[in-house]
Amino acid sequence: xxxxxxxxxxxxxxxxxxxxxxxxxxxxxxxxxxxxxxxxxxxxxxxxxxxxxxxxxxxxxxxxxxxxxxxxxxxxxxxxxxxxxxxxxxxxxxxxxxxxxxxxxxxxxxxxxxxxxxxxxxxxxxxxxxxxxxxxxxxxxxxxxxxxxxxxxxxxxxxxxxxxxxxxxxxxxxxxxxxxxxxxxxxxxxxxxxxxxxxxxxxxxxxxxxxxxxxxxxxxxxxxxxxxxxxxxxxxxxxxxxxxxxxxxxxxxxxxxxxxxxxxxxxxxxxxxxxxxxxxxxxxxxxxxxxxxxxxxxxxxxxxxxxxxxxxxxxxxxxxxxxxxxxxxxxxxxxxxxxxxxxxxxxxxxxxxxxxxxxxxxxxxxxxxxxxxxxxxxxxxxxxxxxxxxxxxxxxxxxxxxxxxxxxxxxxxxxxxxxxxxxxxxxxxxxxxxxxxxxxxxxxxxxxxxxxxxxxxxxxxxxxxxxxxxxxxxxxxxxxxxxxxxxxxxxxxxxxxxxxxxxxxxxxxxxxxxxxxxxxxxxxxxxxxxxxxxxxxxxxxxxxxxxxxxxxxxxxxxxxxxxxxxxxxxxxxxxxxxx
Numbered sequence: 001x002x003x004x005x006x007x008x009x010x011x012x013x014x015x016x017x018x019x020x021x022x023x024x025x026x027x028x029x030x031x032x033x034x035x036x037x038x039x040x041x042x043x044x045x046x047x048x049x050x051x052x053x054x055x056x057x058x059x060x061x062x063x064x065x066x067x068x069x070x071x072x073x074x075x076x077x078x079x080x081x082x083x084x085x086x087x088x089x090x091x092x093x094x095x096x097x098x099x100x101x102x103x104x105x106x107x108x109x110x111x112x113x114x115x116x117x118x119x120x121x122x123x124x125x126x127x128x129x130x131x132x133x134x135x136x137x138x139x140x141x142x143x144x145x146x147x148x149x150x151x152x153x154x155x156x157x158x159x160x161x162x163x164x165x166x167x168x169x170x171x172x173x174x175x176x177x178x179x180x181x182x183x184x185x186x187x188x189x190x191x192x193x194x195x196x197x198x199x200x201x202x203x204x205x206x207x208x209x210x211x212x213x214x215x216x217x218x219x220x221x222x223x224x225x226x227x228x229x230x231x232x233x234x235x236x237x238x239x240x241x242x243x244x245x246x247x248x249x250x251x252x253x254x255x256x257x258x259x260x261x262x263x264x265x266x267x268x269x270x271x272x273x274x275x276x277x278x279x280x281x282x283x284x285x286x287x288x289x290x291x292x293x294x295x296x297x298x299x300x301x302x303x304x305x306x307x308x309x310x311x312x313x314x315x316x317x318x319x320x321x322x323x324x325x326x327x328x329x330x331x332x333x334x335x336x337x338x339x340x341x342x343x344x345x346x347x348x349x350x351x352x353x354x355x356x357x358x359x360x361x362x363x364x365x366x367x368x369x370x371x372x373x374x375x376x377x378x379x380x381x382x383x384x385x386x387x388x389x390x391x392x393x394x395x396x397x398x399x400x401x402x403x404x405x406x407x408x409x410x411x412x413x414x415x416x417x418x419x420x421x422x423x424x425x426x427x428x429x430x431x432x433x434x435x436x437x438x439x440x441x442x443x444x445x446x447x448x449x450x451x452x453x454x455x456x457x458x459x460x461x462x463x464x465x466x467x468x469x470x471x472x473x474x475x476x477x478x479x480x481x482x483x484x485x486x487x488x489x490x491x492x493x494x495x496x497x498x499x500x501x502x503x504x505x506x507x508x509x510x511x512x513x514x515x516x517x518x519x520x521x522x523x524x525x526x527x528x529x530x531x532x533x534x535x536x537x538x539x540x541x542x543x544x545x546x547x548x549x550x551x552x553x554x555x556x557x558x559x560x561x562x563x564x565x566x567x568x569x570x571x572x573x574x575x576x577x578x579x
Contacts, residue, residue: 043194045193051156094336109128181227248386257282259282346384471489474525
């Protein structure tokens with residue numbers, strides 16, 4: 001009988017089983033890990049585009065033009081990043097630059113440019129036109145703008161810096177680090193392409209930081225992200241560029257400006273009949289007005305009147321108007337040469353008539369021509385300041401878009417140019433209004449004044465007040481309709497009318513003024529008057545004092561009586577009982 005032998009099978013150790021499983025998992029996972037491991041990108045991208053890139057505020061802003069040893073910047077770069085007010089005048093083919101005390105004309109393809117009409121000769125043209133683009137030489141600009149530039153080695157980039165630019169100087173680590181870690185990346189990640197390689201202890205400019213990375217710039221202008229642990233922060237650097245501004249002697253006035261306009265339509269008033277105007281320190285006669293497309297000016301000025309005014313202690317600010325003609329204004333202000341002609345005439349008149357200032361009364365202008373008015377004031381102010389003249393300009397409250405009497409004024413820009421803006425705070429209800437109402441109710445003035453002060457500094461704003469009122473007539477017609485008309489009356493004429501009718505005004509809370517209403521039975525008409533008197537004028541002066549404005553201006557002298565001058569005096573100690 002066969003004998004069957006049984007053998008017991010030896011079992012595997014748990015350690016062997018676990019080890020085998022781990023090896024199997026590694027063999028399966030290794031291709032996946034290889035694909036997912038964050039290896040540094042080896043892709044290199046070009047940082048700058050085209051020749052002579054302009055480096056400004058951390059990015060490329062177009063390209064400069066290199067002609068011989070001179071560097072030219074695109075006019076568009078200057079307009080967008082350095083000075084929005086630079087313009088190109090088509091007629092004269094010139095770039096026009098204005099500063100607080102200079103008007104610079106740079107003609108295209110000329111070896112001469114002009115500063116306040118005085119020629120300055122150069123070795124190369126300051127303006128070049130190439131392939132439909134205008135370029136301006138940077139070197140002449142350094143005298144007028146707080147900027148500097150450097151042409152960077154290797155890249156040829158033109159690095160333009162302005163006063164106040166700030167950055168932190170840094171240094172790359174001195175430790176041994178894999179070169180891939182020291183590459184500047186387009187994004188704060190090793191997986192992003194790189195733009196440049198760094199070397200140990202290289203000096204960089206730290207511009208910003210994001211997550212664990214710094215955005216740094218090499219001395220050749222190339223920039224990118226690098227991990228913070230490879231950069232040591234050193235010192236802070238602020239660019240300081242000083243500019244020399246000549247001190248100009250402008251006639252000073254102690255205390256608030258107290259101005260009145262002298263309305264001169266055909267001839268000057270007999271000054272011997274003008275009584276003393278207590279508190280006034282400036283008169284502004286309406287002497288000069290634009291008459292031709294070529295910039296010619298009508299002149300009604302009187303040296304005799306000017307000498308009389310100054311003998312009474314008044315400064316004389318001759319008024320120049322655009323004749324309130326929108327077409328004439330456009331034609332005269334659209335070209336640099338015509339604007340210059342107007343300015344030269346005003347300078348000549350200021351000497352002839354011994355003026356201390358020019359008041360610009362430019363009204364009824366198309367909204368699209370507002371920039372021409374602003375440019376005219378930019379060009380006029382430096383010349384007038386150089387002649388020692390105060391520059392003021394009359395403006396209105398904002399009254400909506402496409403309004404020739406309001407919307408063309410670039411108020412904040414004008415405030416940065418002239419010495420004073422005079423707000424003509426009247427004609428809330430003009431003579432052509434279909435409804436009767438106050439010429440200038442106090443709540444209307446204050447509300448609009450508050451809005452205006454968001455654009456114009458209080459120390460540059462003069463409150464214009466009316467010395468006239470309107471006598472409104474509401475005629476009831478037989479067909480039941482109502483016809484509204486009005487006539488402007490002086491303060492004296494209103495008082496005479498009240499005395500004639502035996503009327504006594506009452507205080508109107510809504511307008512903040514004294515008010516009179518009278519029904520004429522024989523005419524079937526109602527007369528209404530919102531009065532300009534001591535009460536309303538004192539309130540206006542108090543309003544100017546409350547908001548700490550530069551002064552008060554009144555339209556016009558011949559509408560006022562002797563009570564007006566003391567009423568509009570901005571004496572800080574004067575108290576008024578508000579009703």
